Amino acid sequence: xxxxxxxxxxxxxxxxxxxxxxxxxxxxxxxxxxxxxxxxxxxxxxxxxxxxxxxxxxxxxxxxxxxxxxxxxxxxxxxxxxxxxxxxxxxxxxxxxxxxxxxxxxxxxxxxxxxxxxxxxxxxxxxxxxxxxxxxxxxxxxxxxxxxxxxxxxxxxxxxxxxxxxxxxxxxxxxxxxxxxxxxxxxxxxxxxxxxxxxxxxxxxxxxxxxxxxxxxxxxxxxxxxxxxxxxxxxxxxxxxxxxxxxxxxxxxxxxxxxxxxxxxxxxxxxxxxxxxxxxxxxxxxxxxxxxxxxxxxxxxxxxxxxxxxxxxxxxxxxxxxxxxxxxxxxx
Amino acid sequence: xxxxxxxxxxxxxxxxxxxxxxxxxxxxxxxxxxxxxxxxxxxxxxxxxxxxxxxxxxxxxxxxxxxxxxxxxxxxxxxxxxxxxxxxxxxxxxxxxxxxxxxxxxxxxxxxxxxxxxxxxxxxxxxxxxxxxxxxxxxxxxxxxxxxxxxxxxxxxxxxxxxxxxxxxxxxxxxxxxxxxxxxxxxxxxxxxxxxxxxxxxxxxxxxxxxxxxxxxxxxxxxxxxxxxxxxxxxxxxxxxxxxxxxxxxxxxxxxxxxxxxxxxxxxxxxxxxxxxxxxxxxxxxxxxxxxxxxxxxxxxxxxxxxxxxxxxxxxxxxxxxxxxxxxxxxx
DNA sequence: CTGAAAGCGCTTACAG
DNA sequence: CTGAAAGCGCTTACAG
Numbered sequence: 001x002x003x004x005x006x007x008x009x010x011x012x013x014x015x016x017x018x019x020x021x022x023x024x025x026x027x028x029x030x031x032x033x034x035x036x037x038x039x040x041x042x043x044x045x046x047x048x049x050x051x052x053x054x055x056x057x058x059x060x061x062x063x064x065x066x067x068x069x070x071x072x073x074x075x076x077x078x079x080x081x082x083x084x085x086x087x088x089x090x091x092x093x094x095x096x097x098x099x100x101x102x103x104x105x106x107x108x109x110x111x112x113x114x115x116x117x118x119x120x121x122x123x124x125x126x127x128x129x130x131x132x133x134x135x136x137x138x139x140x141x142x143x144x145x146x147x148x149x150x151x152x153x154x155x156x157x158x159x160x161x162x163x164x165x166x167x168x169x170x171x172x173x174x175x176x177x178x179x180x181x182x183x184x185x186x187x188x189x190x191x192x193x194x195x196x197x198x199x200x201x202x203x204x205x206x207x208x209x210x211x212x213x214x215x216x217x218x219x220x221x222x223x224x225x226x227x228x229x230x231x232x233x234x235x236x237x238x239x240x241x242x243x244x245x246x247x248x249x250x251x252x253x254x255x256x257x258x259x260x261x262x263x264x265x266x267x268x269x270x271x272x273x274x275x276x277x278x279x280x281x282x283x284x285x286x287x288x289x290x291x292x293x294x295x296x297x298x299x300x301x302x303x304x305x306x307x308x309x310x311x312x313x314x315x316x317x318x319x320x321x322x323x324x325x326x327x328x329x330x331x332x
Numbered sequence: 333x334x335x336x337x338x339x340x341x342x343x344x345x346x347x348x349x350x351x352x353x354x355x356x357x358x359x360x361x362x363x364x365x366x367x368x369x370x371x372x373x374x375x376x377x378x379x380x381x382x383x384x385x386x387x388x389x390x391x392x393x394x395x396x397x398x399x400x401x402x403x404x405x406x407x408x409x410x411x412x413x414x415x416x417x418x419x420x421x422x423x424x425x426x427x428x429x430x431x432x433x434x435x436x437x438x439x440x441x442x443x444x445x446x447x448x449x450x451x452x453x454x455x456x457x458x459x460x461x462x463x464x465x466x467x468x469x470x471x472x473x474x475x476x477x478x479x480x481x482x483x484x485x486x487x488x489x490x491x492x493x494x495x496x497x498x499x500x501x502x503x504x505x506x507x508x509x510x511x512x513x514x515x516x517x518x519x520x521x522x523x524x525x526x527x528x529x530x531x532x533x534x535x536x537x538x539x540x541x542x543x544x545x546x547x548x549x550x551x552x553x554x555x556x557x558x559x560x561x562x563x564x565x566x567x568x569x570x571x572x573x574x575x576x577x578x579x580x581x582x583x584x585x586x587x588x589x590x591x592x593x594x595x596x597x598x599x600x601x602x603x604x605x606x607x608x609x610x611x612x613x614x615x616x617x618x619x620x621x622x623x624x625x626x627x628x629x630x631x632x633x634x635x636x637x638x639x640x641x642x643x644x645x646x647x648x649x650x651x652x653x654x655x656x657x658x659x660x661x662x663x664x
Numbered sequence: 665c666t667g668a669a670a671g672c673g674c675t676t677a678c679a680g
Numbered sequence: 681c682t683g684a685a686a687g688c689g690c691t692t693a694c695a696g
Contacts, residue, residue: 004673015673015683032681047445048447050446050672050673050674051674053688054675054688055673069414070411072402078401092425093423094424096415113380275607279611280612333689335688335689348691348692349667351691352691358692361665384689386671386672388690
């Protein structure tokens with residue numbers, strides 16, 4: 001392995017000088033610079049970032065803890081984090097915790113020892129011990145979580161407003177009997193927000209009908225079962241607002257298998273804009289959350305904080321979008 | 333920040349001794365050990381891995397370069413890599429290249445400077461310059477690529493055998509007119525393997541009919557267009573083997589939109605077992621590649637190589653699975 | 665079992 | 681503009 005010492009020796013200067021030309025940190029005479037550069041070129045010397053880290057106390061490493069990369073929204077957030085990180089010279093140390101508290105704590109310690117400069121935690125919910133530990137590390141941190149209870153930096157999306165807007169959209173399309181299919185077992189504050197967005201739309205429009213079904217946390221499968229149950233009784237609503245795309249697709253599939261046509265018999269909308277929504281028939285109308293941007297914006301906050309900007313505090317709220325596709329019928 | 337020096341001072345021993353109790357590297361008297369441990373406990377001292385790396389020349393970092401984390405199979409591979417890596421104390425430095433050659437080269441350099449101990453490259457195809465560079469770094473490396481041309485370590489799946497088996501499955505279900513829908517524009521050696529698997533099945537069963545369509549690389553959309561064209565002419569096959577699930581779903585959707593029922597009129601099978609295949613109706617019969625295992629097995633190879641095992645050379649072939657779902661009709 | 669010292673590959677005052 | 685020296689936080693022969 002060729003080191004700065006070798007370069008110094010071969011170009012007959014001190015290692016200080018070599019360091020200066022590598023980092024362009026101080027003036028070096030053109031002649032000397034050329035000589036050093038030539039040796040670097042010839043030897044293929046590349047500075048050792050570990051050594052550099054030790055003295056500069058900068059690792060340019062960001063620790064990212066996620067629950068499960070297999071969820072496409074998580075992957076999108078990570079893409080956003082990485083892209084912005086790379087723009088500023090930061091690298092990503094990826095840790096998947098699969099929602100396990102002990103694993104999260106282990107990784108937090110690990111990231112601390114690796115001298116990560118910042119932490120980006122992505123998860124539905126964090127145990128208060130984990131939050132505590134993260135805080136105790138004294139590193140700039142950003143959270144993307146559905147369950148905020150703290151004075152931490154975090155990114156969020158106003159899911160209540162999103163459901164409110166979506167429900168209003170259905171009402172404008174002529175629907176009056178609108179049900180909400182909730183992921184109740186897995187209830188978080190976000191789930192409550194969604195339900196309240198739905199209820200508010202019903203109330204604001206003075207509709208008589210409202211009904212909340214509970215699909216359970218199995219997502220697609222549980223929703224499929226619920227759909228079967230609903231199909232057996234007569235369906236008394238013309239539109240269903242679902243708490244997630246997985247639920248919406250599960251419901252659509254079970255309706256389809258039980259002779260209920262979407263959207264002709266019932267309109268169905270989801271939340272999340274997962275990729276699958278474009279592949280199913282009819283294509284699912286849904287609420288899009290800008291996950292890539294969550295990563296990107298969060299990372300910008302994080303980097304600013306690392307750079308000493310203390311104004312980057314508290315909540316950053318990102319806009320949602322209504323993706324209108326073919327699972328809603330206009331009835332008026 | 334509290335260092336080993338502080339711990340040494342507070343427990344009134346030398347830093348050598350502290351190092352020994354931290355690493356359990358040499359005998360330390362129980363009494364001294366207790367004292368040191370107590371100070372570590374009290375101060376919350378955690379060793380600085382950067383400093384440790386510098387002297388041990390071990391970073392326990394694996395550089396992972398992928399094309400795009402948004403592809404679910406890529407995320408699965410990364411999960412496998414990370415999981416096994418963590419089991420052996422390795423961390424993952426994630427780099428997304430979005431198939432850009434210059435980006436890949438940049439990240440390779442970066443990973444080298446960061447002293448990554450091994451490289452895991454995931455991509456359909458790598459430019460020979462990239463392969464060259466990767467090799468020149470002299471680090472243990474594993475590739476998962478569809479386009480192998482070298483004496484490198486790589487993981488693969490016998491796609492020819494997979495398509496062969498799938499085609500035979502259709503034949504056993506009574507199909508005699510079977511078409512292959514290829515991703516020809518994006519032709520790689522894998523694409524050729526797939527076609528040859530298809531042709532071999534046709535020949536081995538002495539069928540008269542064979543036809544290869546070209547869907548083009550736009551995947552879902554291009555396949556949708558092709559499906560429209562096929563629908564307009566009369567469909568003269570009863571089953572279609574598709575080169576990828578995206579193509580299969582595109583074809584199924586355009587058939588569905590043009591009044592051709594899958595599987596009653598035409599059976600369709602895919603390749604890849606992407607999540608969407610379970611969400612579409614009918615659920616897609618397809619070939620599964622064990623992506624998580626690709627990451628896990630590849631990482632095991634990589635770690636063994638890092639540990640000096642030179643037998644870990646060449647190809648590692650992983651088994652595929654036939655996922656039988658509802659897009660195939662039995663006609664006999 | 666323990667400690668003093670050298671050294672990992674760099675950066676950065678400091679002095680000239 | 682340049683170099684000698686100190687030091688980042690550790691590990692590890694070496695000597696005792």
